[in-house]
Amino acid sequence: MRNFTLTAAAALVLPGFAMAQDAVQIDGSSTVYPVSEAFAEEFQIATGNRVVVGVSGTGGGFKKFCRGETSFSGASRPIKTSEAELCAENGIEFIELPVAMDALAVIANPENTWASCMTVEELKKAYEPEAQGKIDNWSQLNPEFPDHGLTLFGAGTDSGTYDYFTFAIVGEEGASRGDFTATEDDNITIQGVSTDVDAIGFLGLAYLEENRSRVKAVEISYQGGDCVAPTVEAAGDGSYQPLTRPLFIYANKAHLDEKPEVLAYAKFMFDPEHAQELVSETGYLALPKEAFVLAEEKIDARKTGSFFDGGSKIGVSVADLLAAN
Incomplete structure (x- = not known):
């Protein structure tokens, strides 16, 4: 209390x-x-x-x-x-x-050793509408990533997190592939990513903070800049872009x-x-x-x-x- x-x-x-x-x-x-x-x-x-x-x-x-x-x-x-x-x-x-202020976090499985940092362009390639039925392997996002199947989670279409993610990453609010696991329950995203080494997802920072023992944060590089992790501090000083809101x-x-x-x-x-x-x-x-x-x-x-x-x-x-x- x-x-x-x-x-x-x-x-x-x-x-x-x-x-x-x-x-x-x-x-x-x-x-x-x-x-x-x-x-x-x-x-x-x-x-x-x-x-x-x-x-x-x-x-x-x-x-x-x-x-x-x-x-x-x-x-x-x-x-x-x-x-x-x-x-x-x-x-x-x-x-x-x-x-x-919130930092919208991209999360990965703790055993994912290759995607500690991703660019906005890589995330767009994974989630944009054109990816549906075509982008299903990590190596398609970046040739340095392994030849592993790609599993995607994220917020449901009634969520402001979905709206902001698509706006900031894809470039158009509400524009995304339709074949990822989209849910209004962020705990489903946590569960999915924590049990699948090839999965990534996106959600609000508070849910990452509650589950850091189960998932890890993916740092983001924006417009060729440094890799920045989603944290309260980075949201406050404006260094975590474009996913601070x-x-x-x-x-x-x-x-x-x-x-x-x-x-x-x-x-x-x-x-x-x-x-x-x-x-x-x-x-x-x-x-x-x-x-x-x-x-x-x-x-x-x-x-x-x-x-x-x-x-x-x-x-x-x-x-x-x-x-x-």
Whole structure:
């Protein structure tokens, strides 16, 4: 159990909601799930309010969110134009709240001795649509790799991790071969790669950190640069590219106005007195305290809309996220 102290203002408000019958509803990204789960656990302990956290993937979460079924949606990429339009059609105004930086990791079996580092071009050759039915051997990615069959895992198509990986590696969001094992459950990717010496996969950094005894990280070389491993530090200093990305919580503006327990939870999540520590405990790079202060101000002002113009961007920094708030 984590120990955090609520701010004086929150402490005066939250106990009044302890007997609320309606649970706070959150859904969305499996990558953001550890963050949502950590906040939900502490909020329930502090207030007695129930918080229900689902995992439908970023895309699946936005479908529910934009129908007004949930108050918050975790996302491992910015909201798409089509999703924002669905929200608008249903009268849903949203507040975009960056919560952490993540390094999307490529993983291999610990007994894989040849792919300690891969280039973006090699990964593209493995996962691009043109690879389907054609690229099935490690030697096809690089003649120095062995003549071994190639097994591929990765995030499912409803996942923001899938969207960002295809955008950053293949060059087009949603473009990939269709014959790899795609799953919304990152534990399936861990299991598959850990039991097959010829397998690789991609997932969020937190799942790598939890399973470093079972799989190993593949370093990435971008635009001819040095090989860089996926770590919290490399995500923070911007050296791990192009697979460093921000993570988000989206909040339903009307629910903040109409449901006091929802507003209380939003304020709890972005309370700078404990938000950094909670996010860090999940294995992600927490944004600086200033970001959580700005997020609280954004919630108070009910500042709606997205900074990202309907899609992901490569190379987004912490400074960019501070400017976005």
